[in-house]
Amino acid sequence: MNTDARRYVIIIFFLLVGSIYTIRLFYMQVIDESWTLRAQEIAEKRKQITPPRGVVFDRRGKKIVANKTYFNLMMVEENIKNFDTVAFAKLIGWTPHKVKSRFWEIRKGEGMYYNKHTGKTTTNYQKIRAYPFVKEMSMEEMSAIAPYLQNFPGFYEEITSMRSYPYANAANILGYLSEVNGDEIKEDRFYRPGENIGRAGLERFYEKELRGIKGIHYIVTSALNNAIEPYADGKYDTIARQGPPLKLGVDINLQAYGEKIMKKKRGCIVAIEPSTGEILALISAPTFDPNLFVGKRSIAKNYPRLINDPSKPLYPRPLSAEYPPGSTFKLIQGLVALQEGVIHPETGFPCTKSMVGCHNHPQASNVAEAVQYSCNPYFYYTVRKIIQQGRRKKQTADAEIGLEKWAKYMHSFGFGEKLETDITGVRPGLIPDAKYYDKWYGHHNWSFSTIRSISIGQGEVKATPLQLANLACIVANRGWYYTPHFVKSIGRKGPLPEYRKKHYTMVDRRHFDPIVEGMRMVVNEKGGTGGAARLKNDIVCGKTGTVQNPQGKDHSVFIAFAPMNKPKIAIAVFIENAGFGGTWAAPIANLMMEKYLYKKISDKAKEEKMMEANLD
Amino acid sequence: MKRNDSIAGNIDWGLFIVFLVMLLMGIANVYSAAYNPKFPSLFDFSQKYGKQIMWVAFSSFLGLLVFLIDASIYRKFAIPIYLFCLSLLVVVLFMPSVNGARAWLGIGSLGIQPAEFAKIGTAIALASFISSINVRQQTVNTVVIANIILLVPMVLILLQPDAGTFVVFTGFLFVMYREGITYDPIILNLVNLLPGVRFKKTWVGSHFIPILFVVIFLSIITLLMSNNIITFSFLPGVEIPGFFGVIGTLFTIGLSSYLILRFFVSKRDRPRITMIVVIGFVLCSLISSIVNFGFQGLRKHQKDRIELFLGLREDPDGEDYNRNRAMAAVGSGGFFGKGYNNASVASVESNHVPESETDFIFCPLAEEWGFLGSFTIMGLFMFMLFRIIQIAERQKSTFNRVYAYSVAMILFYHYAVNIGMNIGFAPVIGIPLPFFSYGGSSMMSFSVMIYILLKLDSQRGDVLG
Missing domain, CATH: 3.30.1390 (Ribosomal Protein L30; Chain: A,)
Structure with a gap:
């Protein structure tokens, strides 16, 4: 028996094992990535270094959101x-x-x-x-x-590191941080369990800026989980970078003053610088101390209490609450009517009180006086002329065309659509259009007489206080506005590009003068409804409003800007259940403007009366 | 002087150089695997790398002795050497156990492992016995005696217990197969017991050993891979079921072995070799299919048991800890590796892979040198093995040939099992990688094994028989 050939059996066996092993090694080491990942899982730890969040300053450079250890x-x-x-x-x-x-x-x-x-x-x-x-x-x-x-x-x-608020104000603007949830971790791999995320307000809107850039250290760890050495001598490490500071247009002193006045009241104040659209103060009353929402323990303790409070301190009223604008809406009605040419500045209407009620006042012989006296029938006739322009024979078809046109005007003033303010919780309000009424009454089944309450800012029309403040801005600017916004600059960059774009309304510059004149008379002339807003050294232009409230006492509204010819501040004040606009909202607006323009209050008695008033 | 010259002239430099290269690589690798920053010197004898150098030096001294002593001594004293090894294996059973095995003779780290030296003893004894008989006229007796020579040390080693070395001893079965000691006489006796059957020889009996091993080897590979899905990172979406991977691999190997053999085999043998390759491929595929589909057809609890035995069940932090860490170390090496002394999984400090300087020495090597490094190791071993077979086949003496084949098989087993457990192809049984693993006994026994082979080869002209 010749066994020499059997060497090949052994050689083949060696070759078989050798080549299978080589193929396997090639597959494991070069092709298959999973073992590399497994090795990283075992031996390399990514140590994330979370930088402190960006800090926030007010318009005068005061630090209003800081980090505390x-x-x-x-x-x-x-x-x-x-x-x-x-x-x-x-x-x-x-x-x-x-x-x-x-x-x-x-x-x-x-x-x-x-x-x-x-x-x-x-x-x-x-x-x-x-x-x-x-x-x-x-x-x-x-x-x-x-x-x-x-x-x-x-x-x-x-x-x-956690947040701290040196001024216990502006909680509804700043928002707060809380622990990320599972979905957020899944959505954005930046976060790990236990980390914080901006939950409301600016913290949420500017989350991506404020959170900064995480640093990552790669470390080789031992079987006992001890760090041994930086992986690859730190070649892949990145440095953590704190988020850029935000500079706000908010004047924290004005904000604090407003919150002080609004204690014991429900409602809101919105103040905007007309020339830039920067929000100077945005007060929601009642409010809360932002320091209550620092850290998981505090949030767990305070959140249930605040969310269940019937006065809704967590609800950002200036942004989210949609009220009927009341008589303040007459300004925009007058402007639209002038632009449409359905009235002239000198047009007069008798105060008939037949279709809508009114209070006793002299007859309005022009638009300015109508604004001054806030004459309901005047604006009833005016808006009827806007809606029913006689372009169609059929009354209802005519109203449809008129309303659509009217709604377009409203949208150009920022009503009925969400203002793109840099904060969460902004609501659009409501401007009813033809479609809206078709749904309620049926197609061609309604005309001006059906919807007449919109003419005096009641009925279906709804606006947020922010939109009313923006209306004050538009009138102050005579026809344009920047979208109201909080952040003046992000680090070294200016505001977001959308806040550098002027929005023009559909009403021409020249039609504003009679309306502004009317607003001046509201505050500064005898018989005006807003005398309480008068300032000694500057001319205030304003308009009162009293919003009918089916649930209780009427809401008191006042919008204003000052000074008349070089407006520095536009303001909207909304006091819930306070009755006539001239009684409460106008003096509070007056205090705010005085505080902002002169930094001090002359009439201490008025200040005290407003602060002490309990309208809650 | 003249005598020494003749040794130098007759020495097989190919084998000797590969051997030296492996020793040097081994020292460099132990230095990285056991590096202690407090003792940076390579020659610090308190550290494992210093000691390894000491072992290499001592082995070289033994090698010098081997070269000075005439080669005929192994043949003359084969039985005393064999009995001496057996007696050490008996004595070691009465020693205190270390890590659950009575494998160490001596005190602490200075002890030796008789099992390592028993391989040499058994190889010499087997060579001596086979050279003394005429394999063409073998009887049941010759088969039984050859098997007894093998089984006695195997049983003693199993008593320690040392499963790794036990498995290595099965390599001698291939040596016996090569020399024509087959189970044919036994199988013939059994088959011829059947009434009416009168075989003169059986194919099964004469090729029993390789068939058995191929079946076992292929079955394990198939089982390991049948549930896998092979994916390629450069070919997204392409998924090959594991079974087809096995068949594909077999086909590639069959084709390449045919092409290789075509150029090394004489024209006369070519049809026969072709037939063997074709039949081998068909049979291997058949075995794989039977194992694969047979396994799929098993009941769940039977499947579970097999999967647990093979370590297919994922339990990376529990029982499968070692292998999982080792595979992660090897697999993360990439093509070029992480760089010398830069292993993150298999480094001493991290200690994720235990025993990374002894049984799992391949891990730091493959992690630091990547596929280039592991391919080099594979190549060096394959070269060494083929060289030894070449040496074996040129011996005129049966003794020398049997000894050379024994060395080849022992090295092959160590290499295949050791690397196999790093790549998930072999169960984790602790046996060293020759010339690379840290350890005095294994270093000495493997070196002496090679030195004796070189010596025998250098004197191959002297002995006839």
């Missing part, structure tokens, strides 16, 4: 030895039971994660890992317990 009390179970639960509970001021349940919570809760490979939720709790035992302790709290921590091996402090 807080501490987490960290725990590493492996290092805990001879743990005295009672003594530890006493040190941190908890009950022993709470300490025990916190341990349980960390093991079961914070260690849990969803493993996408197995499709199961498993606990990733590791005794060698650090977990926050108590989150967000203040410097005072931590310094009280820090000296005793050495008695509890396995516990140590870690610094974190």
Whole structure:
């Protein structure tokens, strides 16, 4: 038997194994990426460094949102030895039971994660890992317990950064931070569980700017999870960068003053600089201290209380509340009528009181006087002329064309559509158009007489206080506006491009003069409804409003701007359930304007009366 | 002097140089795998790299002795050497156990592992026995004696227990196969017991060993890969089921082995070789298919058991910890590797891969040098193995040939199992990678094994028989 050929069997066997192994090695090392990922999972840790958020300044450079250092009390179970639960509970001021349940919570809760490979939720709790035992302790709290921590091996402090508000104002503008939820983590890989995200207001709108850029350190870790060395000598590391500071148009002193006046009242004040569209103050009453919403513990404590408060302090009224604009709307009706040519500046209408009610006042012989006296029948006739221009024989078809045109005018003034203000919670208000009424009454089944209450800013028409303040701006500017906005500059950049674009209304410059004159007379002439808004040194132009409120007492409204010829401030004041606009809203607007223009108040008695008034 | 010259002249430089290259690479690799920043010197004898150099030096001294002693001594003293190894294997069973095995003779780290040296003893004994018989007239007795020579150390090693070395000893079955010691006489006796059957020889009996191993090897590979889906990062969307991957691999190997053999085989043998390759491919595919579809047809709990045995069940942080970490280290190497001393998974400091300087030495190597490095290692080993077979086949003496084949098979087993467990093709059984793993006993035994082979080869002209 010749066995020499059997060497080939062995050679083939060697070749078989050698080539299968080589192919396998090539596949594992060069083609298949999954082992590289697995190795990263095992040995490399990305340590993210979260920078402090960008800070916020007011228009005069005062810091209104700052960062404050807080501490987490960290725990590493492996290092805990001879743990005295009672003594530890006493040190941190908890009950022993709470300490025990916190341990349980960390093991079961914070260690849990969803493993996408197995499709199961498993606990990733590791005794060698650090977990926050108590989150967000203040410097005072931590310094009280820090000296005793050495008695509890396995516990140590870690610094974190949180928001603080040196002025306890502007909560509804600034918004607040809270922990990201699962969907947000899924949507944006920037966030990790436990991190904060802007939840409302500017914090939310400017989240991407304020959060800054995270730094990432790649570290090689050992089987015991200790960091050994920077991965690849830090070649892939990036540096954390704090978000740019935001400079607001808000005057924090004016804001604070407004909030002080609006205590014990419900309603809002919006003040805008007409020449730039920057919001000077935006007060929602009642409001709350933004410091209540700093940190998970505070939010957990205060949020339920505030959200369940029947006076709705969390509701940003100036942006979200849609009220009928009342008589302030007569300004825009007059402007539209002048532009449409259905009236002249000198047109007069008798105060008949037949179709709509009115108070006793002299006859309005021109538009300015109509504004001054706020004559309801005058604007009833005026708007009827806008809506029913006689272009169609059929009354209802004619009204349809007229209303569509009217609605277009309204939209050009920013009514009935959302102003693109840089904050969340802005509502559009409502300008009814033909489609809207068709739905209610049926096609060609309505005419001006059906919808006449829109002529005096009642009925279906709704506007937010922000839109009314913007109306004051438009009149102050005689025909144009910048979209009202908060942020003047982001770091070294100016405001967002959309706030550098002038919006012109459909009403020509020349038609504004009689209306402005009317507004001047409202405040400065005898028989005007807004005398309480008068200033000594500057001419205030204003318009009162009294919004019929089926649920209770009428709302008091006043919009104004001053000075008349070089407007520096436009304002809308809205006081809920306060009755006639001239009684409450006008003097409050007056105080705000005086505070802004002269930094001091001359009539202390009026100030005190307004502050003390309890209209809640 | 003249004698030494003749050694230098007759020495197989190819094998010797590959051997030296591997030793040097091995030291460099242990230096990286066991690097201690407090003791940066390569020659620090308190550290594993310093010690490894010491072992290499000591092995070289033993090699010098081997070269000075006449080669005929192994043949003359084969039985005493074999019995001495067996006695060490017996003595070691009475030693205190270290890590659950009574494998160490001596104190602590200065001990030796008799099992490592028993390989040499068994190889010499087997060579001596086979050279003393006429394989053309073998009986049941010769088969039984050859198997006893093999089985006695195997049983003693299993008693330690040392599963790795036990598996390595099965390599001798291939040596016996090559020499014509087959199970044919036994199978003939059994088959001829059937009434009316009178075979003179059986094909199964004479090729029993390789067939058995091919079946086992292919079955394991098929089972490991049948549930996988092979994807390519450069060909998104292309997914090859694991079974077709196996068949494809077999086809590639069949084709390439045919092409290789075409140029090395004489014209006379070509039809036969072609037939063997074709039949081999068909049979291998058949085995793979049977295993694959047979496995799919199993009941769930049976499947579970097999999967658990093969380590197919994902339990990366539990029982499969070592292999998973090792595979991550190897797989993350990429094409060019992470650079010398830059391993992140298999480095000493991180310690994710345990025993990365001994049994898992391939991990730091493959991680730091990437596919280039691992391909080089594969190439060096394949070169060494083929060189040894070449040496074996040129021996006039049966003793020398059997010994050379034994060396080839032992090295092959160590290499195949050790690297196999790093790439998920072999279960984790602790056996060292020759010339690379840290350890005195393995370094000495592998070196002496090679030195004896070189010595025998250098004197191949002296001995006839």
